[in-house]
Amino acid sequence: MKDLKPGQIVTELDKYIIGQKDAKKSVAIALRNRWRRRQVEKDLQDEIAPKNIILIGPTGVGKTEIARRLANLTDSPFYKVEASKFTEVGYVGRDVESMIRDIVELTVNDLRSRQQDAVQEKASKIAEERLLDILLPPASKTGPALSNDLDIIATGQGDEENQTKASTREKLRKMLRNGKLDSRQVDLEVADKSSPMVEIFSNTGIEEMGINVKDMLGNLMPKNTKRRKVKIKDALKLVTQEEAAHLVDMEQIKTDAVTMVEQAGIIFIDEIDKIVSKEKSHGPEVSKEGVQRDLLPIVEGSSVPTKYGIVKTDHILFIASGAFHVSKPSDLIPELQGRFPIRVELHSLAAHEFTRILTEPKNALVLQYIALLRTEGIQIEFTKGAIEKIAFIAEEVNSTTENIGARRLHTVMEKLLEDILFKAPDIEEKKIVIDASFVEKQLMDIVENEDLTRYIL
Structure with missing residues (x-):
């Protein structure tokens, strides 16, 4: 972390995630602040609390990917959980403390695996x-x-x-x-x-x-x-x-795991908007506010018993995310709002960003399909016009139906290449060029029929 400056963190995230500069900047600062906290005087370290973040934006714009890549970048203990899995005490569902137990369990297993590899x-x-x-x-x-x-x-x-x-x-x-x-x-x-x-x-x-x-x-x-x-x-x-x-020394591993989780753990709470009550009401909605109240002490800082010892959550970084298309972050209970001081809005993706997503990241979708078909001895090539057409169709479908962000590209690409993927082992022509006219021929009939679009793309 000493050598990982905020600018470098953003550069590394850019390799996998297109756009969303504000979100990348916020998480980079939060991550650097963890290293800064460890450099200050001991008596002041405990007083500096992590600045938890809420990422607000529609599905498929990179919220989860930012958190996951962030954890991989710093080799931090990381755990992703959906807030909708939790319920307040007395209702059927998972206990909110289980996410702390789970992240410790994952860290112990990871450290044990590394130690065994070392010996x-x-x-x-x-x-x-x-x-x-x-x-x-x-x-x-x-x-x-x-x-x-x-x-x-x-x-x-x-x-x-x-x-x-x-x-x-x-x-x-x-x-x-x-x-x-x-x-x-x-x-x-x-x-x-x-x-x-x-x-x-x-x-x-x-x-x-x-x-x-x-x-x-x-x-x-x-x-x-x-x-x-x-x-x-x-x-x-x-x-x-x-x-x-x-x-391997299991006792040392357990101690190290608890320390790592306490000092460097990142918990990503997805779908936090699903535990927000739409309005003051009775019935099942009561449970949603109950989850928020159960979540509060964990995020605020408390001691959670696990089978590996007591884990203090005071310095775990919590990153929450939600679409908030029905509710607003201000609908969260005030106490929980106060524990997420940084709020970043992620914008919807446009056609030019889809074009970049298809080609620029290290794990770009186009590169994945080229690699898959290469295993069948087929060399597939996408022209610039084809890429732009695919991006345009993805944006069009997102605007006319449900906006699912970059995930729409998976649906469009799979439908586009369906016949080639099916017939690949028997195709004699080993070089295939995908151009704009091929994309139009395969997809435009579906795009123009709104009913078909809803069910197929």
């Missing part, structure tokens, strides 16, 4: 020795046999036998590394992962019970193992995974 080489060597012991069991060193061995060693006899055994082991090692033993089977002790199925029925859900019942039962149950006949190639993988799991 993979060491684990592979240990696994190799274990398999060699199975293939060439060491001589027993107990009872009379031990004294006989000692006598042999004392008299200098048996050196030849020991050297032969060491030589055989090295030969087996070479064969194992060269894959010559891959198809041979060995008996291996593996963990029995089958466990009894336990279901708990509760009107408040298992999350409200305060403990992880599955983990508790898992610790009570004995760790069963069973012998299996497996090929050496598979056995090597299984034993390496087992040894890698033993080499």
Whole structure:
């Protein structure tokens, strides 16, 4: 983060997201402020709260993508959740604290995976020795046999036998590394992962019970193992995974995960406008305001119990988003509004932006289809006129039907290339040029018929 300046953050986001400069600028500042906070005096660090953001704009304009790319850019713990999944206590649905438990769980799994990758080489060597012991069991060193061995060693006899055994082991090692033993089977002790199925029925859900019942039962149950006949190639993988799991320090991982979430976690709350009541009313609408009130302490800063320890949410960055086409951000309860001081409006996408989206980003849609058809030996080329026509149609359909932003391009492109994608394995012509006339021929009849447009594009 020290080297990642706000301007560089925006430049990196530009590689994947077209337009929306205001939103990129706001998230870049929020991210840089996290690094700045860690540089100030310790007693002042806790006083500087993150400036949470609300992204306001129609679907498909890049709200979620901005948050996701931001997390990837800084390697921060990231979790996306829909606000509509939550309900207030007493209603059926997820507990708002579950998003904290989920982001910690994801971070623990990610750190564990990285640690196991880091010790993979060491684990592979240990696994190799274990398999060699199975293939060439060491001589027993107990009872009379031990004294006989000692006598042999004392008299200098048996050196030849020991050297032969060491030589055989090295030969087996070479064969194992060269894959010559891959198809041979060995008996291996593996963990029995089958466990009894336990279901708990509760009107408040298992999350409200305060403990992880599955983990508790898992610790009570004995760790069963069973012998299996497996090929050496598979056995090597299984034993390496087992040894890698033993080499990582889980307690340190848990501690690091909690710290990372507390100091660098980003939670993206989508569809926050769905928990806004349209007007003061009774009935199901009451639940929506209840979700806001349950959400408030988490966003404001509280301590949430997880199976990895207490997690403080004071410095987690919350980015909320919503279309707000029925309600307004000012319809949120005042307390929650105050916890999202930065509001950025994302504008609807026009034809010239669709043109850029189709070609400029690293994961551009046109590049994806070119790569897909290349696997069939077909070289497909889009002319500039074709790209502009596709963009124009996407904008036209968005304006006459529901505006779903850049997602409309997926629908239009799929319909445009439907026949080519279907017949690709049998097409003899290996070079296909998509021009404006081809786009018109394929799509204009549908665009001109409003009923067809609604159902097809």
